[in-house]
Amino acid sequence: GESVGLHLPTLSVQEGDNSIINCAYSNSASDYFIWYKQESGKGPQFIIDIRSNMDKRQGQRVTVLLNKTVKHLSLQIAATQPGDSAVYFCAVLDNYGQNFVFGPGTRLSVLP
Amino acid sequence: DTEVTQTPKHLVMGMTNKKSLKCEQHMGHRAMYWYKQKAKKPPELMFVYSYEKLSINESVPSRFSPECPNSSLLNLHLHALQPEDSALYLCASSPKGGGGADTQYFGPGTRLTVL
DSSP states (O other): OEEOOOSOOOOETTTEEEEEEEEEESSSOOEEEEEEEEETSSEEEEEEEEEEEEEEEOOSSSSEEEETTTEEEEEEEOOGGGOEEEEEEEEEOOTTTTSSSEOOEEEEEOOO | OOOEEEEEEEEEEEETEEEEEEEEEEEEOEEEEEEEEESSOEEEEEEEETTTEEEEESSOTTTEEEEETTTTTTEEESSSSSSGOEEEEEEEEEESHHHHOOOOOOOOOOOEEEE
């Protein structure tokens, strides 16, 4: 089945710097990807999604990049703020195109 | 209404108790989900309801019993749980039934502790 991993379990950045969170997936046929943000004591919050027919998608201060050749997904956060501190999960649609497999998560800490 | 609500926020129960978790959405979504999340881990899918019918049961023990009374409500009935079942239980919904590339929106979760 699909497996999803992350390169770093934790990431610390200075306030105002850009953050990059990475995700690797195993199924080359996966065609839909979501990034979620989960703050302490809360449920995952949708940030941005991308379909396999795109390489890049931008939102407000966030950009998702998809490299299908190496099966790699990244989330870029511009001008990181203290409110961005959270755990970030990538979610990849599984082999059957039915449900999502979540990566293990990266905890982002923003330093003052 | 653009959110998924869950009650209660916290629940403590003994191993012989029977309790229920509730989830509600009024966005007209046709699929609803239960996930279990242990500390420092990602959410794990438990059940999927599509058009009010159970479509996926990810080999969950029978002490967890889901119910979908209508398209807006999803319950999870708990009976004879074990301490290792303590976790955050998340409900989610998505606009389309039938799975596929459909964004899931999560509720805040119920923090369950089994003594």
